[in-house]
Amino acid sequence: xxxxxxxxxxxxxxxxxxxxxxxxxxxxxxxxxxxxxxxxxxxxxxxxxxxxxxxxxxxxxxxxxxxxxxxxxxxxxxxxxxxxxxx
Numbered sequence: 001x002x003x004x005x006x007x008x009x010x011x012x013x014x015x016x017x018x019x020x021x022x023x024x025x026x027x028x029x030x031x032x033x034x035x036x037x038x039x040x041x042x043x044x045x046x047x048x049x050x051x052x053x054x055x056x057x058x059x060x061x062x063x064x065x066x067x068x069x070x071x072x073x074x075x076x077x078x079x080x081x082x083x084x085x086x087x
Contacts, residue, residue, distance in 0.1 A: 038085040045079040052077060 052072045060071040067080045
């Protein structure tokens with residue numbers, strides 16, 4: 001990741017956490033205001049998925065509760081995730 005993007009992300013997170021001095025049930029106040037689900041993908045899985053990508057392609061995707069199975073014409077991979085925040 002480029003340094004500018006990383007600095008922006010750190011600054012944004014710091015600003016959000018500064019604004020959320022109120023903590024409710026262990027979660028920052030802003031997290032309660034945003035009805036979003038947040039997941040984290042393992043970097044190795046993302047790299048494996050990126051290796052499948054071509055300019056034009058057909059994909060088959062099967063999604064379970066915490067894993068996506070992606071099949072391309074000549075390769076396949078599985079991408080799992082961890083839920084960090086549920087909506």
